[in-house]
Amino acid sequence: MKRDSRLSSVLHALLHMAEHDGPMTSEALSKCLGTNPVVVRRTMGLLREAGLVASDRGHAGGWRIAVDLANVTLRQLHDALGEPAVFAIGNRHETPDCLVEQAVNAALDTAFAEAEALLLERFAEITLADLAADFARRHAARRAQRG
Amino acid sequence: MKRDSRLSSVLHALLHMAEHDGPMTSEALSKCLGTNPVVVRRTMGLLREAGLVASDRGHAGGWRIAVDLANVTLRQLHDALGEPAVFAIGNRHETPDCLVEQAVNAALDTAFAEAEALLLERFAEITLADLAADFARRHAARRAQRG
DNA sequence: GGGATATGTAACATATGAAGTTACATGAAA
DNA sequence: TTTCATGTAACTTCATATGTTACATATCCC
Numbered sequence: 001m002k003r004d005s006r007l008s009s010v011l012h013a014l015l016h017m018a019e020h021d022g023p024m025t026s027e028a029l030s031k032c033l034g035t036n037p038v039v040v041r042r043t044m045g046l047l048r049e050a051g052l053v054a055s056d057r058g059h060a061g062g063w064r065i066a067v068d069l070a071n072v073t074l075r076q077l078h079d080a081l082g083e084p085a086v087f088a089i090g091n092r093h094e095t096p097d098c099l100v101e102q103a104v105n106a107a108l109d110t111a112f113a114e115a116e117a118l119l120l121e122r123f124a125e126i127t128l129a130d131l132a133a134d135f136a137r138r139h140a141a142r143r144a145q146r147g
Numbered sequence: 148m149k150r151d152s153r154l155s156s157v158l159h160a161l162l163h164m165a166e167h168d169g170p171m172t173s174e175a176l177s178k179c180l181g182t183n184p185v186v187v188r189r190t191m192g193l194l195r196e197a198g199l200v201a202s203d204r205g206h207a208g209g210w211r212i213a214v215d216l217a218n219v220t221l222r223q224l225h226d227a228l229g230e231p232a233v234f235a236i237g238n239r240h241e242t243p244d245c246l247v248e249q250a251v252n253a254a255l256d257t258a259f260a261e262a263e264a265l266l267l268e269r270f271a272e273i274t275l276a277d278l279a280a281d282f283a284r285r286h287a288a289r290r291a292q293r294g
Numbered sequence: 295g296g297g298a299t300a301t302g303t304a305a306c307a308t309a310t311g312a313a314g315t316t317a318c319a320t321g322a323a324a
Numbered sequence: 325t326t327t328c329a330t331g332t333a334a335c336t337t338c339a340t341a342t343g344t345t346a347c348a349t350a351t352c353c354c
Contacts, residue, residue, distance in 0.1 A: 002312050002339050003237035011251040012239065019247070025329065032247075033239065036314055046342065058322030061329045074254070090150035092159065092180065099289065100166070100179075103282040104158040107221070107273055117267035122258040132180040135250040142246065149341050157296045172300065183343055188301065205351025236315050 004084050006043050009033055010077055011131065013044065014053075018069060018132050020132075023062030043081070050080035069132055074123035086116050151231050153190050156180055157224055158278065160191065161200075165216060165279055170202075170209030190228075197227035216279055221270035233263050 016032045017024050026037035026044070033040065044063055047053045054066045078084075090112075091105045163179045164171050173191070174185035180187065191210055194200045201213045225231075237259075238252045 002310095003232075004235055004305070004312065005237055005239040006247075006312090007236060008239045008255060009250055011255075012245070012248050015247045015251065021322080027329085032245070037330095038332085039313065041315095042196040042333085045331080055330060057320075057328080057330045059324060059328055060320070063330095074258070085150075085235050088151055088232050089154060090152055092152040092155045093180035098159070098179070099285045100157050100162045100282055101155075103278050103285055104155055104162065106281065107278055108155060108158075109272070111221070111266055114269060115262045118265050119258055122261060126254055126258070131250050131254055134253065135247055138246045138250055149339095151341065153341090174300085184301095185344070189342095192302080203351075204299080204301045204349075205336065206299055206353065208303095208351070227297085244318085285316060 003088070006010075006081050006084070007074070007078055009035070010043055010047060010081070011128075013040065013063075013075070014047075014065060014072075014077075014128055015131055015135055017053075017063060017065050018128070019135075022080050023060070023064045025062040029063065046082065047077070047080050050076070052076070052080060070129040072125045072128045075120055078120070078123055086119060087112055150183075150235070152224055153228050153231070154221070157183070157190055157194060157228070158221070160187065160210075161194075161212060161219075161275055162278055162282055164200075164210060164212050165275070166282075170207070170211045172209040176210065193229065194224070194227050197223070199223070199227060215276075217274050217276040219275045221273045222267055225267070225270055233257055233266060246258075 012030050012033055013095055016029065026040040029040045029044075031035040032121055044055070048055055052065070052067055052072060055061070055063050091101075091108060093101060094105075096102055096105065159180055165177065173187040176187045176191075177184040191200060191202070195202055199212070199214055199219060200210055202208070202210050238240050238248075238255060240248060241252075243249055243252065
């Protein structure tokens with residue numbers, strides 16, 4: 001199955017934007033991400049609808065972060081992307097008539113619900129500021145290593 | 148993304164087999180599951196490799212459970228299916244050069260690893276016997292409801 | 295032995311959905 | 325008014341789970 005990598009992508013994009021002075025164009029972001037400007041606009045557009053970023057057209061236009069990095073969690077970004085399905089595994093039929101299948105679904109649904117709840121809880125605990133700080137640490141470590 | 152429903156399918160099949168006297172053919176199972184006999188053989192073949200079921204050809208052939216229901220967990224079935232990817236969400240690149248993307252991946256990987264660990268833990272706690280008992284309860288409830 | 299029945303498996307078809315691409319409209323700044 | 329940027333529709337590509345066809349192989353019963 002092809003994985004949805006949009007959360008990973010927007011995080012990558014947002015941190016680059018945070019490190020960059022002034023707005024960044026879809027073109028510039030697409031080069032950071034190794035993708036296409038249209039894909040960037042399509043995905044960032046969802047974040048704009050959620051009020052997390054803003055975009056400007058024309059000269060000196062592009063994308064900029066519209067909120068405080070410390071106030072944006074991975075959970076908010078996941079929600080902004082439309083809460084895509086978390087699991088690649090699932091029930092064969094959602095509302096089966098067969099009692100056997102109902103018993104199977106009930107057991108699986110419970111397990112998946114618990115795991116999803118934990119994932120979203122972790123997402124809610126991590127802010128963009130946390131990631132930016134982690135990046136800064138990695139950056140400093142690389143500089144130190146180089147001498 | 149299209150979800151992998153094989154775990155759901157094999158559970159459904161195994162419980163029908165548990166309720167049924169004697170072996171069940173791929174044909175019969177495929178009708179229970181609403182799928183194709185070849186798909187059943189393909190999937191059940193993985194369980195056979197794990198020693199969980201056995202198959203016989205020819206007259207009176209078919210599939211039968213080779214172990215005690217109380218000794219088989221969902222985790223074992225998941226493993227028998229080749230431990231398919233649990234998540235439909237993932238990193239864009241697995242081992243990026245970009246330090247920003249490394250920081251993003253590290254955060255996401257941790258969250259996903261925790262959620263996957265919880266899911267597999269729950270899977271390990273649920274046996275086929277548990278599901279069979281739950282089915283029996285549902286069956287009794289339906290009979291009672293009908294009068 | 296020979297027909298009937300069942301699995302084993304390769305090869306190919308279909309369906310779904312994420313991501314990539316092309317094309318062009320719209321809007322803003324120099 | 326030219327240039328640069330986003331907005332968005334339409335289409336293509338790619339991955340992969342699942343479905344399907346065809347046929348080989350093994351077993352049972354007569």
